[in-house]
Amino acid sequence: MVFLIRFIRKNLFLIVYLLLMIFSTGQVVRFNIYQQSYYFNTSSAFFNGMSRIKTDITDYFKLADVNKALLEENNKLKESSNENRKFSDTQQFIAKDSSGNKKYSYLTANVVQFTTHLQNNFITIDKGSNQGVKKDMAVLSPSGIAGIVIDVSPDFSLVLSVINSQFKATPMIPAANFRDGSVSWNGKDPTVIQLNGVSRFEKIATGMEVVTSNYSVKFPSGVPIGKILNVKQSGGSSFYDIDVKLSTDFRKLSHVYVVNYRHSSQIDTLNRRAKRGN
Amino acid sequence: MAIDLLRYLFGAVLLILFQFFLIQEINFGTWLKPMPYVLFVFLLPFTYNRYLILLTAFFSGLFLDALNNSGGLHAAACSTLAFTRIIVDTKILDTDAIQLQGFRYLTPVYKNFRFYALYLFFLTFLHHWIYFTLDFSSIYSFFPVLLVSIVSSVGSFLLILLYKIIAGIR
Numbered sequence: 001m002v003f004l005i006r007f008i009r010k011n012l013f014l015i016v017y018l019l020l021m022i023f024s025t026g027q028v029v030r031f032n033i034y035q036q037s038y039y040f041n042t043s044s045a046f047f048n049g050m051s052r053i054k055t056d057i058t059d060y061f062k063l064a065d066v067n068k069a070l071l072e073e074n075n076k077l078k079e080s081s082n083e084n085r086k087f088s089d090t091q092q093f094i095a096k097d098s099s100g101n102k103k104y105s106y107l108t109a110n111v112v113q114f115t116t117h118l119q120n121n122f123i124t125i126d127k128g129s130n131q132g133v134k135k136d137m138a139v140l141s142p143s144g145i146a147g148i149v150i151d152v153s154p155d156f157s158l159v160l161s162v163i164n165s166q167f168k169a170t171p172m173i174p175a176a177n178f179r180d181g182s183v184s185w186n187g188k189d190p191t192v193i194q195l196n197g198v199s200r201f202e203k204i205a206t207g208m209e210v211v212t213s214n215y216s217v218k219f220p221s222g223v224p225i226g227k228i229l230n231v232k233q234s235g236g237s238s239f240y241d242i243d244v245k246l247s248t249d250f251r252k253l254s255h256v257y258v259v260n261y262r263h264s265s266q267i268d269t270l271n272r273r274a275k276r277g278n
Numbered sequence: 279m280a281i282d283l284l285r286y287l288f289g290a291v292l293l294i295l296f297q298f299f300l301i302q303e304i305n306f307g308t309w310l311k312p313m314p315y316v317l318f319v320f321l322l323p324f325t326y327n328r329y330l331i332l333l334t335a336f337f338s339g340l341f342l343d344a345l346n347n348s349g350g351l352h353a354a355a356c357s358t359l360a361f362t363r364i365i366v367d368t369k370i371l372d373t374d375a376i377q378l379q380g381f382r383y384l385t386p387v388y389k390n391f392r393f394y395a396l397y398l399f400f401l402t403f404l405h406h407w408i409y410f411t412l413d414f415s416s417i418y419s420f421f422p423v424l425l426v427s428i429v430s431s432v433g434s435f436l437l438i439l440l441y442k443i444i445a446g447i448r
Contacts, residue, residue: 024357115347
């Protein structure tokens with residue numbers, strides 16, 4: 001016992017350092033999408049305030065690009081048959097399915113905080129459970145996909161960005177009639193995402209558009225992910241290595257749409273029932 | 279002492295806000311991610327209790343982590359930097375001699391510039407290496423992490439020297 005106390009007193013500085021390291025690396029390691037964010041829940045008021053100041057400043061520099069993206073989005077909306085989209089003054093517009101029931105409703109939100117320089121990037125938006133945002137809802141930018149809601153507080157939500165090493169989505173390439181594989185980010189370039197699981201026998205070419213699949217539960221089908229930048233074939237593998245240029249520029253993100261899929265609870269129930277059956 | 283410490287903490291907060299508002303927003307490319315805010319650890323005086331230096335570095339790192347929502351990346355890197363700085367200070371530097379010359383921390387004027395540059399670069403590199411190892415470990419292997427750490431610490435090193443030149447070499 002005396003020896004132990006003497007040992008601790010002799011190495012107290014090292015022990016304090018190791019304790020601090022264990023705490024901070026623990027924060028990094030346990031930080032994943034299945035656990036709730038530590039800072040997001042404990043200190044959101046002050047740090048979201050700080051982040052809001054930052055976006056208030058940086059938003060001015062992004063205005064030109066944001067306007068361009070909005071114009072492009074407007075043109076796209078005009079071109080598409082507009083019958084199934086109705087705008088209301090509650091900042092929500094609604095897409096109906098074939099039977100006339102509302103399938104998706106969209107909620108606009110401003111980006112309060114985002115990063116692009118980390119491996120696990122998140123976006124904080126200024127709409128939360130008070131405005132009807134729920135966990136697992138999809139988030140779109142004016143030009144493509146943006147992420148998935150993973151945590152909700154009364155007035156803010158935390159979104160797992162597409163450029164996060166833990167993000168995954170099901171893609172579809174309409175030009176090649178391909179609906180398989182997955183997109184995920186390798187952490188290198190925040191404007192390029194990787195498409196995996198495409199067989200060598202598919203007829204893929206650069207410049208083809210990649211959109212969200214109609215098999216996707218969270219994302220509406222046909223939302224742009226990006227365009228194929230280059231196709232590589234690693235030796236021996238029966239799959240292509242494909243880089244996709246993201247249609248969303250995450251460095252210039254300033255507002256997003258949260259997608260509420262009205263039937264998600266029904267699909268969840270079915271999936272749960274199927275699992276129980278196994 | 280207390281007012282002095284407050285001054286240092288204020289300086290650290292300023293540097294961290296500079297990092298958060300400006301440096302992080304500039305896109306230098308895939309391999310260059312400078313973090314010149316580490317300067318504040320080098321400015322803490324020798325006379326301070328070593329636990330005080332360690333905890334100041336840790337909480338400053340945690341502050342930047344909370345702003346970035348990045349777990350404990352900066353906190354881990356900063357506390358390693360402070361820990362190593364204290365070890366280097368006690369084992370290699372003659373702190374009494376430096377203080378007799380009227381300096382409170384190591385400056386380029388003491389000994390020669392090469393010595394200071396080595397001290398600054400080694401410790402900055404260590405900070406960046408810990409940071410990128412924790413951040414990239416799940417995706418990159420050892421050598422890409424080493425490359426990004428070296429390139430980024432050269433960037434931070436040059437930015438810190440630039441600051442030193444602007445502020446006058448003290």
